[in-house]
Structure formats: structure tokens, C-alpha cells
Amino acid sequence: MKIQLALDRLSIEEAIQIAREAEESIDLIEVGTSLIKEFGISSVSKIKEAFPNKTIVRDIKTIDNAVYEFELCFKAGADIATVMGVSPVQTIEACLNTAAKHGRTAMIDLLNTNAEQKDSLFQYNDAIFCDHVSKDEQEMAGKKKSSTAQSLDSSLQWAVAGGITLDSINKMTEPHPDILIIGSAITQSDDPGKAAAAFKKVIDEGRVEYQ
């Protein structure tokens, strides 16, 4: 299981500093949606430049204008870009095709998709699926777990995101996600390097439960 560090609500300099402190314990670096909205496309190129050997995820959350936005992401150095599962099928397929054209990957964010939408998205088995509890659901409704959790289809690639803490991953039931997306539990910690190392230790010791 890999760790994706989500960098949100930070300046680019803070984001690079935190990623540097956590670098040894993480596998992927996510240029968060807030960085893209605040600082634009250069946020991804600056972070790729600082971490040329890390997999860079651009959490652009595309919902329209697929080819344009995904081209921007991959030209700026992203390895993975995100598209919302609630988008029209044309958008989803254009994102997947653009990713394939560049030899990169699309991550489909299942936020707010219903069961029928999820079923039809699962045909796109080149994608990584992200089971996501949004910031607003976390912060305004106290939601901790999505309805997809515990039913991850193990024939697909999975990421889980949204308010993940050390407490919430103490023991893991099968199947495990391929990627744990962790943001504020590391970025808001007094010691991001130590926080990231603690996540890695729990994962390496196989003591993870996503609940």
C-alpha cells in the first residue's frame, strides 16, 4: 500500500517544505485542488521540479473541458490527474484517452456518485478509483467514511481519501486500497516528517484498518 501526500491550503513554498520533510515515507505527491486554484498550473511544474523522482498527482477534479485540462496537467509534469466520476461519460472517456496518449493515468474520484454511476465507471479498469469523503462532508457533517469503504472491488486499483488519521487506519480489513491519500494528518502536524513516518510504520507492519 502506497502513501499519497495531499498538499492543500498551503503556499507552494510550504508545500515543498512539508513534502521534503515527509519525502522518505511517502510514494506519491498530490498537488491539491486548492494549490491549483490558488496558484495555477505552475504549482505542478514547481513541485515536479522539486521532486523529479516522485509520482506527481494533480488533483484537478476535472468535470468538463477534459482534453484541455488533462493536456495541461501532463504537459506540466503530472503522472496522474483526477476526473470527477459524476462527469458526463464523454468527459470521463476523454480524460482516459488523454492519459493513455501520454502514457499516464487517470484517477476517477467517486465523490457523490451513486451505485449505478459507480457500476458503469468500473468498466474503466485502467483508471485508479478514489473512494473519497469530501472536506465539506468531513468539516460540516462529521462524515468519516464513504459508502464504498469495505466493498472495494479488488480487481480494480483503489485509493481512499478524506480525513484519514493514524487512528482510522489501525487495523486493515481486506481488500486494502492500493493508495492511502493523507493530507491534513501530515500537513497540519507539528512534525510532518514524523507524522508521515508513523503512517509508513503502521502500513509496513500491516496494522491497517480503513474504517
Ligand SMILES: O=C([C@H](O)CO)[C@H](O)[C@H](O)COP(=O)(O)O
Ligand atoms: O481531495 C481532497 C479534498 O477534496 C480537498 O481538495 C484532499 O486531498 C483529501 O481530502 C485528503 O486530505 P485530508 O482530508 O486532509 O486528509
